[in-house]
Amino acid sequence: MTEFIEIKVEKGIGNIVLNRPSKLNALSRELVEELREALLGLENNQAVKVIVLSGNGKSFCAGGDIDSMKNLKNQVEAAEWVEFVSGLTRQILELNKYVIAAVHGFAAGAGFSLALACDFIVAEKGAKFALSFSNIGLIPDLGLIKLLSERVSPPLAKEWISAGKIITAEEALSYQMINRLSEGDVVKEAETFADFIVNGPSVANKYVKYLVNTAPSLHHETALMQENTIQAMLLQTDDHKEGVSAFFEKRKASFVGS
Secondary structure (H helix, E strand, C coil): CCCCEEEEEECCEEEEEECCHHHCCCECHHHHHHHHHHHHHHHCCCCCCEEEEEECCCCCECCECHHHHHCCCCHHHHHHHHHHHHHHHHHHHHCCCEEEEEECCEEECHHHHHHHHCCEEEEECCCEEECCHHHHCCCCCCCHHHHHHCCCCHHHHHHHHHHCCEEEHHHHHHCCCCCEEECCCHHHHHHHHCHHHHCCCHHHHHHHHHHHHHHHHCCHHHHHHHHHHHHHHHCCCHHHHHHHHHHHCCCCCCCCCC
């Protein structure tokens, strides 16, 4: 355990818990540094098949740390800060493992961005997603504009952002922005949701994430070529051979990740 992050690895799941509850897990420089280090460590841990990201205390994440932002002295420092924090989104999107956001309380501002950067979102029924940027005269950051626009229509995204919309978990589910609602412990629900990943073919899942994340920016011919190249490689993996054997033997496949 580090000062602002808790890490636990169990049964193929790497749990990362934001641990700055007195500040509602606001993204200070120290927290972001520890979170990025934790993500890298779990990415390189072969025992980890999926990562569950959650927060201690009353909320998942209240967004950017106001104290950090108000201490920025000039435009150069501000630009450096934004680039540094947004690197977190880039890291999650490019991670070779799935990341599940387990959201309770508020995912506000950059905390909403952080949740959207994850591959899946499981939210407590009472959770709320707050687009609070306009309240302090800012636009969304950490990639939220693109990530949100990929989930809802551009006119709706503009309305929500400019109005400082607070989206309930049930609304988010109705717009297919999240994967599951939790009536109880959201982390346990996320871990249950993760079962298909833990027991699935991790090599194939790595490429599914990459292909889906990059698909919107690719020409059809390029996307098809990427699929073909990756499929040719996957046809030679132990996981594929195990899957075929399991199919003919009428049993559940036991994938090994190679």
